Amino acid sequence: MENPIYVVTQSRDVSGYLPEHWQTYETINSLRNGRKKLRNNKPAMVVLCIGSDDDIHLGQEIARYVREGMANRDTRIVLLHDPAQQLDEVAWLEEFQINACLTADPARHQFNRSVLNRELDTFSYIENNYRQHDAETEMLVCITRFSRADENITTLLSTFAETLAKLCHAACHFEIYIEMESRYRVRNRDTSQKHLAEQMQAIVANGQLPACLSQAIAEQKPQINLLQDNGEIDALLARVETSVGSYLTFPIVVYNRVICLLFFLIPEAEMARVSMKQINIINKAAEQLTVLLERKQAESSLKKQYTRLKDTLLELKSTKQALAHNEKLASIGRMAAGIAHEINNPLSFVISNFTSMDSYLDNIIKLQEMQSELLTSIDIQQDQKATALKQHLAEFEEQAGIEFILEDIRAIVADSFNGLQRVKNIITDLSSFSHNYEGQKEKIDISVVLSDTLKMLRYDLADKVTVKQDIRFDKAFYSNAGLMEQVLINLIKNALQALVDAGTETPEIAIGAEESADGLKLTVRDNGPGMTEAVKAKIYDPFFTTKGVGEGTGLGLSVVYNIVQRLGGKIECESQLGQFTRFTLTFPLAQPEEE
Template sequence: MSDMPASTSPLLIVSLDQAPLVSLLSSLNHATVSAGAPRAIKKALRNESTGVIVFLVTDPQSAELAEQGFDYIRHGLADKDRLLVVAHSSDYEPNALHWIEAFDINHFLCLEPAREEINCHIIQRCVKTWSRTVQLRAQYRAESDLLMSVTRLSRSEERLPDLLASFCDSLAQISCAAAQCRISIDRDGSATLKHHWPQQEQHNASFTKALQLPSLPSYLQRALTECKPQIDLLPEQSMFSALADQLERPLSSYLVFPLVVYDRVVELMVFLIPEDAMDSVSIRQIDVITKASEQLTMLLERREAERRLKQQYIRLKNTLVELKQTQTQLAHSEKMATVGQLAAGIAHEINNPLAFVLSNFGSMNEYLDSIFTMQSLHEQFLAAIDHGNQSLSAELKSQISASRGEMDMEFVCDDIRDIVAESRDGLNRVKEIIADLQSFARGNDATPVPLDLATSINQTLKLLKPFIDEQVTIQVDLAEAPDLKCHAGFVQQILTNLIKNALQALQGISHPDPNITISSRINGETLFISVRDNGPGIAPDAQKKVFDPFYTTKQVGKGTGLGLSVTYNLARKLGGDITLRSNPNEFCEFTLSLPYPEQQPQVASASKETAPLSD
């Protein structure tokens, strides 16, 4: 017999001659595949849907072919699930006991006309058993796929919509659904058909009608309320009649699987189960679906938490950038405000030398007139000598002597030297003041440089000289310390703010000996710089808030409340800190601590000074 191609038929007939089976096969409503050689048998068994194999045994030759097939299936393929049926003629008895023991034969059929109906029933029952086995296998695979999709959701970076689609397909396989759809649930409870299968256009209206969208029927509302999978009979068959007609399968039950994120259903997966598959979903599979629902909810909530966390991180990052920019702007604004105050204060310091320089210009103008007059007389005297005019030269000589006495030229010459020296000193003083002010205003270079603490304090005190009352004593006591590489401009701005605050604290108070002490010390790998005054101090309740932005103890209009806040932020930028120690009516001391960077060369430089103020 010629080999027939493999098909999706569950029934395989193995025989050398099909004539004895013609009557039986005509009674079956199943397509069959026939094979008459070992190679053809192996080829037909590649199709997993072929699970009922009927071996026709009528003589020793066909018995040998059957035994080869048994051995290949049970031992070669190690397949214990396929159903093996032996159909033998009434005049040939196979070795049934041996075959049952060796190959686990399921049925033996005697091909007698009287037994044809029984034989047909046995084969049909085998086909149904195999179909159920295939269905269970598909459901088990679907269970595995379902759990795998949940696992992939927890580990994979795959797109969430793709993973949910795979999850939905696995649920459809488990429930043996004839149709499925996904419904998106808005926050107001309205529903939108997101996806459906089969995907033919005509099914769209049928799904919408059956599910009563955009509102939801009561059985779907229950899934929204309970947030758990629901499986039950369809309440109104008429609502699904159009869809059932299109599917050509009557629908009888449903499975609703809600996707829950933080106690809110965001999507419903609806599976419509046909009548012939009502009993396909077992209690065990319902448990699997329930467990998968719990795991999926946790994973979706984790994904949502990660998404929110990323958004919050981005917002915090942007806020931090804005905060740093604002801090930089505040520091710059406070510095410019200090520059403005210093500029107003040192205007007097600049005006004094400029005033006597301008006054000296008036004296210089008079002296120049006298010098030009004497020069003119000398030129006339020399001309008279050249022309031999003795009388004129004698007259001019007498006039020169008289003018020299009247103009006091010796005094003029000496005074010009003094005026030039005084003017030079005054202009140099102006130059120094402007240089100090520029050094303070432009101290934004972030390149670390060795800190000359004594010079920084000296420059700061020069800038603040107009604000220093004559009765206030300022002492500078600096310990010998290694050079500290840091942002010197920041340090000078901090010192300016602290010393200015100390000077303002001593203004308008009655104290026999108002003084400010600026000191430094080394402790381990940290440099401490302190500014202490013996003014009224700061109240305990205010000490906790002095570094807060816009907090000030001064009168309205006397301070912005940013000075100490900016000072604190600058200290943190330098990697250090600033602390306050104060006793009311006794003292107030701010201490700046600056760490030495690791592996910094230790070079002794600073010295101990007292009152570094100089004009």
């Protein structure tokens, strides 16, 4: 029993104390037994039947335990004493806080019944107020939890529905979700009411809602009405265990659209307990819930928009950097095309003339040899004129430094040729910016490409650096062998120059190739001086170099970047100052589509 009635007495027979057929009760005849029972249940009433001194002592101890030991002010304590037993009723009222003092006289049984029932009604009223207050508090707390909870809306609405069911003393309740026009889904977390939920689903399955539900959707406000006898939900009412007297329909509205209906069936016996205060609380709850759900949906929408905006900004930033670099390359390309056109023609003419110049030098040397022979012949004939000519030529040869000129002229020609060849190499690098074609792709072997590259660089590398290879890629892939060789040459030369300039004690270049998730991963690493972050940020900029004037063009890595982009690859640079620099190139393995 939720709130039992206890009769406290030492006597086995209490028929003379209580009205006949009054209420069901339990007897307490000892303090120990009484405390145990009182601890386990909150009693609605404790009747102290006093007929002896032992009853007085037991009654006082029980009353004191209820009021002080349990701090219970709600349980009704009624003193019912034998007329022959004289008691100080005022002392009992003040000290033990009993609620009524009655005389166990058969003539007063009707009056005693009335008083006892009134006290029970008082206890019920107090308990109902407590329950009502708890239900109201729980509902308001539930709404507040909406603003902080991370659960989805369905879970939150189920919790709210259960709380509201307690507030309005509902026999059963349902969540009816409006998934789309004329389509509804019924839900109830209480497994004991599964059969009722299935019946409700059958009622709304045809898309036609009962009037008690459609009215709530039309007005978008909670509806509390007497149940209409129109037969629309008779099949459901027939399966409810209690007699239903009214219903509550609570629409969940978000941005002027009903997304869910909370439907409650209130038993006829509980209708008197649903007051205007509850109706006002329900209406306020509806307003707060609408505001919170709209805010939650707005926050969700804002979060999604923020995520999309963040991704878009990152994409725009990446695109901006790529466009800026491409624009820079395009500008350099246009400039390079003009430079190449203006310089290439005279340069080709000058280079082609070196063959003739070499022939001219042979003739000059031959002429000088013939002059020497002539002078020798003249000297033999002892001709006076020849003697003067010989003297004149000897003086001229000494004055003009012919011997020095003949020794130095080939060195001058060699230096000029090297200088012109350097100009030609610069123009070749510049021209790579103006070429938009990728070059014909074919199936190549990276180990063969690397071997050919190292053969071309064998005189440059010589004994200056140790080259280590770690080739763990034995597949053929589609690329341009010539462009791949140019990339490797530039990277290896760049590493070699850094090692030589830094004077690294044991210079080493490590070249590796392996398959990764993105394709072929190619690495070139040196143990040189490394780079600062400021230098690393500019290494792909055309004409940027850390070398002195005349020692570097600043185009090597720019050419590498341009070629890698054309081949559909990616290039990354890692460097630690004073430790190493590593370039990682990634190329796709897929065969290009045939046009």
